[in-house]
Amino acid sequence: xxxxxxxxxxxxxxxxxxxxxxxxxxxxxxxxxxxxxxxxxxxxxxxxxxxxxxxxxxxxxxxxxxxxxxxxxxxxxxxxxxxxxxxxxxxxxxxxxxxxxxxxxxxxxxxxxxxxxxxxxxxxxxxxxxxxxxxxxxxxxxxxxxxxxxxxxxxxxxxxxxxxxxxxxxxxxxxxxxxxxxxxxxxxxxxxxxxxxxxxxxxxxxxxxxxxxxxxxxxxxxxxxxxxxxxxxxxxxxxxxxxxxxxxxxxxxxxxxxxxxxxxxxxxxxxxxxxxxxxxxxxxxxxxxxxxxxx
Amino acid sequence: xxxxxxxxxxxxxxxxxxxxxxxxxxxxxxxxxxxxxxxxxxxxxxxxxxxxxxxxxxxxxxxxxxxxxxxxxxxxxxxxxxxxxxxxxxxxxxxxxxxxxxxxxxxxxxxxxxxxxxxxxxxxxxxxxxxxx
Numbered sequence: 277x278x279x280x281x282x283x284x285x286x287x288x289x290x291x292x293x294x295x296x297x298x299x300x301x302x303x304x305x306x307x308x309x310x311x312x313x314x315x316x317x318x319x320x321x322x323x324x325x326x327x328x329x330x331x332x333x334x335x336x337x338x339x340x341x342x343x344x345x346x347x348x349x350x351x352x353x354x355x356x357x358x359x360x361x362x363x364x365x366x367x368x369x370x371x372x373x374x375x376x377x378x379x380x381x382x383x384x385x386x387x388x389x390x391x392x393x394x395x396x397x398x399x400x401x402x403x404x405x406x407x408x409x410x411x412x413x414x415x416x417x418x419x420x421x422x423x424x425x426x427x428x429x430x431x432x433x434x435x436x437x438x439x440x441x442x443x444x445x446x447x448x449x450x451x452x453x454x455x456x457x458x459x460x461x462x463x464x465x466x467x468x469x470x471x472x473x474x475x476x477x478x479x480x481x482x483x484x485x486x487x488x489x490x491x492x493x494x495x496x497x498x499x500x501x502x503x504x505x506x507x508x509x510x511x512x513x514x515x516x517x518x519x520x521x522x523x524x525x526x527x528x529x530x531x532x533x534x535x536x537x538x539x540x541x542x543x544x545x546x547x548x549x550x551x552x553x554x555x556x557x558x559x560x561x562x563x564x565x566x567x568x569x570x571x
Numbered sequence: 572x573x574x575x576x577x578x579x580x581x582x583x584x585x586x587x588x589x590x591x592x593x594x595x596x597x598x599x600x601x602x603x604x605x606x607x608x609x610x611x612x613x614x615x616x617x618x619x620x621x622x623x624x625x626x627x628x629x630x631x632x633x634x635x636x637x638x639x640x641x642x643x644x645x646x647x648x649x650x651x652x653x654x655x656x657x658x659x660x661x662x663x664x665x666x667x668x669x670x671x672x673x674x675x676x677x678x679x680x681x682x683x684x685x686x687x688x689x690x691x692x693x694x695x696x697x698x699x700x701x702x703x704x
């Protein structure tokens with residue numbers, strides 16, 4: 277498994293490089309440096325140099341640069357998302373305001389709603405927003421930094437918000453990503469520490485893997501394909517002159533051994549499927565048979 | 572009169588966490604005790620922390636690193652913890668950011684069954700020579 281950190285705050289070349297080196301040491305494989313709109317333009321000047329440095333480390337790290345929209349209202353957010361959509365693989369928007377949370381989750385142009393619970397007493401999410409997130413494929417981001425920099429009552433409040441968002445995620449299945457949002461060297465934590473923390477507040481292993489790997493990867497892969505997408509669900513396949521070419525190519529690659537006659541199914545399934553065999557969440561099964569009656 | 576040492580079967584089983592510590596100020600071995608307990612008690616509470624069996628075993632100074640505002644003192648520390656509670660303890664350590672208004676960051680870089688193997692695997696690999704175990 278790889279660990280993707282989709283939100284590390286970038287500032288300037290030296291700062292970013294030291295952060296990347298430290299993150300590499302602690303086991304991160306992919307880092308998305310997030311900038312404000314102005315910072316993003318500046319960062320493009322040293323992007324190539326930074327990528328080269330990151331790939332030449334002892335433990336190479338893949339990096340990319342994204343935009344985090346802060347202090348914006350709904351209109352500004354839409355405008356910025358439209359303007360920068362083709363220039364970056366990740367656009368996120370800082371939540372907190374209910375109207376902004378909703379407009380973010382209703383936008384196809386946006387990838388991530390960051391911290392919907394920001395400066396709120398509740399989680400900033402409900403079942404309506406959760407459904408919108410699923411429909412528009414917008415991920416919700418939970419930042420570890422909020423745990424780090426809040427204490428006592430406020431930290432408990434943030435953890436409660438995490439748990440409520442997790443409950444919505446379990447029911448509605450919208451993409452939920454976990455990030456560090458680290459701003460300085462002191463904020464970077466090792467990947468195993470992050471896993472241990474999220475496990476301790478009630479996340480399952482699969483949810484942690486999805487949050488650190490599968491959903492971030494989905495976002496990145498989707499955005500790399502975005503320029504070829506005409507409308508939602510229709511994609512231009514580069515290099516194909518017409519559909520028949522693609523189809524013929526696909527036929528040639530099929531492994532014919534798959535169609536050879538083989539006895540795949542067991543005819544008498546019933547004797548294997550007994551009532552007292554139950555499957556666990558992780559795919560393991562256990563039976564209640566005793567002694568001689570083992571399968 | 573001193574208590575007799577428990578036989579091995581009655582002793583608690585321990586594991587050792589190897590920590591990478593970054594601190595804004597210099598920290599001695601004794602200075603490490605308070606933040607470590609503070610982190611555990613804040614995150615898990617007094618009742619759960621009572622199972623952890625925490626003890627600072629070793630503390631090594633690796634040098635001053637970083638630049639300008641981000642300069643820090645880097646240490647490697649070996650902390651004893653109860654077997655089976657390693658993940659709970661490392662989760663608590665990861666939530667620590669400040670102690671006495673000074674910035675501090677603790678990352679767990681390894682878990683070991685003995686202090687000796689912990690030093691060998693995680694402390695000496697950095698090119699740091701430990702005098703004696």
